[in-house]
Amino acid sequence: MVMMPQRIQPALLLSTLAVDAAFASTSPILAVPSQAWASLNASVSGRLHIAAPAGLPCFTSYENAWGLEANVPNAEQCQKAEAGLTSSIDIIQAFGSYHNPTFSTCMARGERCTLSANGPKGIVNGTCFQGTVPDYYVDAREVQDIQRSLEFAQQYKLPITIKNTGHDYKGRSAGVDTFAIWTHNIAPELKIDEEFTPEGCPGPVGPVVTYGAGQIDTYLYDSLNGTGYLTVAGSCPTVGPSGGWIAGGGHSIFAPVYGLGVDNAIQMRVVLPNGTFVTANRCQNQDLFFALRGGGGGTFGVVTETTAALHKDQEITYVFLQMPVPEVPRTINEIFVANAEKWADEGWGGLYAVSGNVTNSTARFLGFNTKLSVEEARASLKPVTDYLESFTSSNETLISQFKTLSSQWAAQNDPVLLGFLLPEAGVSLTRSSRLVPRSNFHGEEAQKQLVDFLMSQNFRWSVVLGTPTKYILPESDRPGGPGEASVTPAWRDALWHFTIVQSWDPADPVATSPEALSRTFSTISTQIDPLRAITPDGGAYQNEADVYEPDPIGSFWGAQNYARLLKIKKQLDPDNLLSCWNCVGWNPEDERHGCYLKVRGIGP
Numbered sequence: 001m002v003m004m005p006q007r008i009q010p011a012l013l014l015s016t017l018a019v020d021a022a023f024a025s026t027s028p029i030l031a032v033p034s035q036a037w038a039s040l041n042a043s044v045s046g047r048l049h050i051a052a053p054a055g056l057p058c059f060t061s062y063e064n065a066w067g068l069e070a071n072v073p074n075a076e077q078c079q080k081a082e083a084g085l086t087s088s089i090d091i092i093q094a095f096g097s098y099h100n101p102t103f104s105t106c107m108a109r110g111e112r113c114t115l116s117a118n119g120p121k122g123i124v125n126g127t128c129f130q131g132t133v134p135d136y137y138v139d140a141r142e143v144q145d146i147q148r149s150l151e152f153a154q155q156y157k158l159p160i161t162i163k164n165t166g167h168d169y170k171g172r173s174a175g176v177d178t179f180a181i182w183t184h185n186i187a188p189e190l191k192i193d194e195e196f197t198p199e200g201c202p203g204p205v206g207p208v209v210t211y212g213a214g215q216i217d218t219y220l221y222d223s224l225n226g227t228g229y230l231t232v233a234g235s236c237p238t239v240g241p242s243g244g245w246i247a248g249g250g251h252s253i254f255a256p257v258y259g260l261g262v263d264n265a266i267q268m269r270v271v272l273p274n275g276t277f278v279t280a281n282r283c284q285n286q287d288l289f290f291a292l293r294g295g296g297g298g299t300f301g302v303v304t305e306t307t308a309a310l311h312k313d314q315e316i317t318y319v320f321l322q323m324p325v326p327e328v329p330r331t332i333n334e335i336f337v338a339n340a341e342k343w344a345d346e347g348w349g350g351l352y353a354v355s356g357n358v359t360n361s362t363a364r365f366l367g368f369n370t371k372l373s374v375e376e377a378r379a380s381l382k383p384v385t386d387y388l389e390s391f392t393s394s395n396e397t398l399i400s401q402f403k404t405l406s407s408q409w410a411a412q413n414d415p416v417l418l419g420f421l422l423p424e425a426g427v428s429l430t431r432s433s434r435l436v437p438r439s440n441f442h443g444e445e446a447q448k449q450l451v452d453f454l455m456s457q458n459f460r461w462s463v464v465l466g467t468p469t470k471y472i473l474p475e476s477d478r479p480g481g482p483g484e485a486s487v488t489p490a491w492r493d494a495l496w497h498f499t500i501v502q503s504w505d506p507a508d509p510v511a512t513s514p515e516a517l518s519r520t521f522s523t524i525s526t527q528i529d530p531l532r533a534i535t536p537d538g539g540a541y542q543n544e545a546d547v548y549e550p551d552p553i554g555s556f557w558g559a560q561n562y563a564r565l566l567k568i569k570k571q572l573d574p575d576n577l578l579s580c581w582n583c584v585g586w587n588p589e590d591e592r593h594g595c596y597l598k599v600r601g602i603g604p
């Protein structure tokens with residue numbers, strides 16, 4: 001059931017409420033005759049809906065593309081919206097909800113419809129703004145729904161947004177005055193095939209799993225549990241493995257050994273911007289296969305399903321070290337930097353994170369290893385456990401856990417791992433990140449430079465050990481091969497995916513003012529400039545990157561991949577109907593980006 005706002009005649013309102021003149025939109029969405037929407041609706045089995053922000057039931061007025069209107073709040077629905085604020089599973093099930101709510105607001109105008117997890121509850125006497133929540137969406141269930149939607153968008157030149165789970169850290173699943181295709185409900189039962197032959201290929205390639213665009217990580221892990229197979233997918237239970245995750249690259253706790261998401265893709269099916277439904281793999285439509293694997297989501301078409309490689313499931317060595325380190329954690333950082341290459345070569349996946357402040361900080365290492373036994377893991381990590389013993393013999397907050405997990409399912413459901421991810425739901429945060437090359441860990445001088453950088457940061461950063469450090473690209477997937485992926489080559493050489501984070505309450509009027517947000521984005525962006533400077537051969541993971549990344553082409557793709565991607569984009573979508581922030585071929589002046597801020601010279 002879609003909740004439709006109850007409205008009174010706009011004419012009645014104009015006399016009592018001020019209408020934002022700048023909002024007199026020229027959106028092509030508004031130019032479409034209602035009869036045309038009705039016939040689109042009929043062609044998609046009634047799956048066309050008007051979209052509203054999830055917080056709408058809590059407000060007394062509503063400003064959307066059609067203007068400012070009174071809204072009759074609904075206490076019960078408001079309470080329900082509040083209850084689901086920080087629940088990931090609730091967020092992904094509502095079209096108007098976003099995991100990172102600030103990206104559904106109009107940051108540039110300080111206009112929101114967000115609710116606070118901490119602040120006052122209940123009905124707000126105020127205006128809910130549409131922000132960047134698209135105006136219309138089709139709740140696609142079948143390929144035809146997507147085809148009809150794209151054909152309609154072509155006919156009326158409508159800007160399109162593709163939304164899946166709404167997890168995106170750059171707001172790419174939202175867009176001002178856009179027409180959205182929601183892939184969340186494209187979720188048929190997944191299929192395992194032991195001897196899969198990709199379309200147009202000469203023979204079988206081994207065991208695979210095929211899942212829909214709307215499936216989420218946890219569904220994959222639950223479904224594979226007990227089958228004897230492991231697959232590479234994301235760590236957050238609710239991220240979409242067939243959506244933005246794989247489009248951007250896809251890291252995993254198992255990526256060090258089995259490769260990135262893009263390396264594990266066997267075949268993808270996609271509706272092109274002109275409505276044609278095609279199958280891409282290493283044997284056909286290789287340009288598209290290249291673009292869909294690293295080119296970024298929301299750009300080349302609407303993916304309907306992904307077929308990915310399966311590996312033999314196995315026992316996994318698990319380590320969790322929680323280290324309350326005295327004062328400034330220089331020594332522990334020195335140990336992690338000095339050993340990074342050895343640990344990468346031993347196949348460690350997971351993360352290393354430091355939190356706290358200069359007088360009281362905690363370092364955590366969470367490691368998963370498919371290669372080493374527990375005994376070997378103890379030997380491998382001896383440099384850090386020796387250090388711990390030197391200063392914390394009976395420390396309550398010290399945790400040192402070594403054990404064997406029975407399967408991938410146990411690893412992905414580890415409470416410590418989930419403890420890092422689940423608290424992000426419904427919180428607004430922004431990141432800055434860098435893929436740090438192997439050479440930055442070579443020799444005392446380079447190590448010192450890196451440690452100096454770490455020590456210059458607020459103690460709120462983490463290192464994802466999810467780069468394909470031990471994975472050898474097969475011949476077919478190397479540059480020039482039919483299975484080449486379009487992620488930056490920096491992924492292949494990086495030992496660390498270093499990230500910093502800044503978060504705020506999405507309903508805090510001070511923190512979400514345009515001035516404060518500009519400062520926050522600018523601070524987080526400039527904060528890792530020194531790391532950019534010492535990693536000229538590095539890159540950045542586009543899905544977990546600085547919103548205002550100063551060198552998106554060089555960082556996300558590399559000039560050579562970008563040139564090929566741009567050519568593909570221009571061929572498939574010359575009018576840029578599909579587009580998103582910092583995506584291939586984007587135009588920062590595009591009206592759909594009008595709610596972003598201008599930071600470091602980047603923006604509308």
Ligand SMILES: Cc1cc2nc3c(=O)[nH]c(=O)nc-3n(C[C@H](O)[C@H](O)[C@H](O)COP(=O)(O)OP(=O)(O)OC[C@H]3O[C@@H](n4cnc5c(N)ncnc54)[C@H](O)[C@@H]3O)c2cc1C
Nearest residue numbers: 164165166167168172173235236240243244251297298303
């Ligand atoms: C808590 C949390 C944990 C995370 N953990 C990981 C992790 O372990 N590994 C990792 O690599 N990343 C991780 N990420 C980042 C994640 O990869 C990105 O947020 C990604 O964009 C999510 O994709 P989505 O489809 O779920 O989300 P959405 O926000 O719905 O979509 C993201 C982008 O993909 C596009 N898109 C979505 N579906 C399709 C489709 N079917 N066809 C074409 N385009 C599509 C959208 O238009 C948008 O541009 C995490 C993010 C969060 C918030």
Ligand SMILES: *[C@@H]1O[C@H](CO)[C@@H](O)[C@H](O)[C@H]1NC(C)=O
Nearest residue numbers: 037041045046047048049050
């Ligand atoms: C589309 O049709 C369905 C079913 O008839 C209806 O519930 C829905 O409101 C319609 N959508 C719009 C935008 O009118």
Ligand SMILES: *[C@@H]1O[C@H](CO)[C@@H](O)[C@H](O)[C@H]1NC(C)=O
Nearest residue numbers: 016060061123124125126127
């Ligand atoms: C809501 O706000 C308006 C103007 O800001 C005011 O006139 C009105 O009395 C308020 N209503 C309630 C119920 O507080």
Ligand SMILES: *[C@@H]1O[C@H](CO)[C@@H](O)[C@H](O)[C@H]1NC(C)=O
Nearest residue numbers: 221222225226406407409410
């Ligand atoms: C996965 O399998 C394990 C046993 O190996 C079991 O304990 C767990 O409950 C299973 N999970 C699901 C969701 O079936």
Ligand SMILES: *[C@@H]1O[C@H](CO)[C@@H](O)[C@H](O)[C@H]1NC(C)=O
Nearest residue numbers: 355356357358359360361362
């Ligand atoms: C560091 O954090 C502790 C609480 O964990 C706090 O008591 C202390 O004042 C903080 N120190 C600084 C310098 O911020």
Ligand SMILES: *[C@@H]1O[C@H](CO)[C@@H](O)[C@H](O)[C@H]1NC(C)=O
Nearest residue numbers: 324356357359360361362397
């Ligand atoms: C240090 O920080 C931790 C976590 O925030 C806190 O539990 C602990 O009490 C702090 N210790 C001191 C001495 O401030």
Ligand SMILES: *[C@@H]1O[C@H](CO)[C@@H](O)[C@H](O)[C@H]1NC(C)=O
Nearest residue numbers: 324325326391392394395396
């Ligand atoms: C634990 O270690 C921290 C950092 O060295 C120290 O501040 C704290 O007092 C220790 N706690 C105990 C119970 O020993």
Ligand SMILES: *[C@@H]1O[C@H](CO)[C@@H](O)[C@H](O)[C@H]1NC(C)=O
Nearest residue numbers: 272273274275276571572573
């Ligand atoms: C759609 O685009 C693809 C790729 O450019 C092209 O091969 C196909 O012929 C087009 N289909 C139609 C119906 O125009």
